[in-house]
Amino acid sequence: MNASPASLPPVADDVIQVRGLVNRFGTQTVHEQLDLDVRRGEIIGIVGGSGTGKSVLLRTIVGLVRPTGGEVRVFGEDLLALPAERRSQVERRFGVLFQSGALFSSLTVAENVALPLVEHARLPRTDAQRLAGVKLALSGLPVDAGRKYPAQLSGGMIKRAALARALALDPEILFLDEPTAGLDPISAAAFDSLIVTLRDALGLTVFLVTHDLDTLYSTCDRVAVLSQRRVLAVGPIDEVARTDDAWVQAYFNGPRGRAAHGAARQGD
Numbered sequence: 001m002n003a004s005p006a007s008l009p010p011v012a013d014d015v016i017q018v019r020g021l022v023n024r025f026g027t028q029t030v031h032e033q034l035d036l037d038v039r040r041g042e043i044i045g046i047v048g049g050s051g052t053g054k055s056v057l058l059r060t061i062v063g064l065v066r067p068t069g070g071e072v073r074v075f076g077e078d079l080l081a082l083p084a085e086r087r088s089q090v091e092r093r094f095g096v097l098f099q100s101g102a103l104f105s106s107l108t109v110a111e112n113v114a115l116p117l118v119e120h121a122r123l124p125r126t127d128a129q130r131l132a133g134v135k136l137a138l139s140g141l142p143v144d145a146g147r148k149y150p151a152q153l154s155g156g157m158i159k160r161a162a163l164a165r166a167l168a169l170d171p172e173i174l175f176l177d178e179p180t181a182g183l184d185p186i187s188a189a190a191f192d193s194l195i196v197t198l199r200d201a202l203g204l205t206v207f208l209v210t211h212d213l214d215t216l217y218s219t220c221d222r223v224a225v226l227s228q229r230r231v232l233a234v235g236p237i238d239e240v241a242r243t244d245d246a247w248v249q250a251y252f253n254g255p256r257g258r259a260a261h262g263a264a265r266q267g268d
């Protein structure tokens with residue numbers, strides 16, 4: 001009898017592996033023996049109280065922070081140990097959307113998106129501009145948004161423009177740091193569904209740092225809670241929400257958590 005693909009167990013294929021991670025800044029220890037695996041094709045949400053080191057974890061994984069100790073592998077490679085050329089090849093396989101959007105204010109939106117295509121993929125400028133238009137459309141921006149400067153866009157449009165730039169090089173992993181922060185609830189919900197659509201259409205793995213409970217419930221396959229300098233719990237959200245920990249209980253089972261859970265169930 002042929003087994004249908006849907007009935008097969010998921011393939012153990014971790015695109016990110018973090019082992020025994022330690023991050024210290026002066027006398028402050030942010031991470032101590034932190035372990036985390038991210039599976040290919042999943043959307044994993046990273047949550048935790050303010051200052052628990054979610055952004056530092058993201059920045060360590062993408063190679064912007066050199067950890068004090070431990071091991072971080074992306075696609076099986078230790079980025080910081082690679083020679084520059086090889087490192088840049090691996091970096092092209094992921095895209096990052098930073099909290100601020102981090103667009104260049106002196107460039108139009110289309111030029112911002114085209115930049116990695118010119119600099120990293122070495123495309124001629126006209127081809128890069130054309131491809132930038134495709135990425136902007138994929139991110140749900142109207143055609144004329146490409147001609148505007150970041151200062152002329154709303155907060156929601158800036159997030160979409162930054163997403164288009166993160167998608168410029170057809171990444172396999174998308175890192176998102178607080179993508180819905182500062183958006184109104186309707187724009188945030190639209191952004192959430194865009195992320196799920198892109199993951200499904202492009203087969204992306206998504207590493208998502210967020211405080212937004214609605215985002216967690218509507219997008220994430222698994223959630224990792226950062227607490228006490230490590231990953232306290234990781235798994236499907238309903239499982240993690242049952243963790244016997246004061247912060248987890250207050251976060252997932254407080255009034256906002258219950259409302260987000262209720263809204264997610266209604267949407268099922």
Ligand SMILES: Nc1ncnc2c1ncn2[C@@H]1O[C@H](COP(=O)(O)OP(=O)(O)OP(=O)(O)O)[C@@H](O)[C@H]1O
Pocket residue numbers: 025030048049050051052053054055056057
């Ligand atoms: N380059 C740095 N030098 C010194 N301290 C740092 C540096 N980067 C981060 N920290 C400290 O590390 C801690 C964790 O910061 P991080 O930004 O990762 O927190 P977070 O969990 O993302 O918080 P939030 O939810 O408020 O965004 C903070 O106390 C921060 O001040």
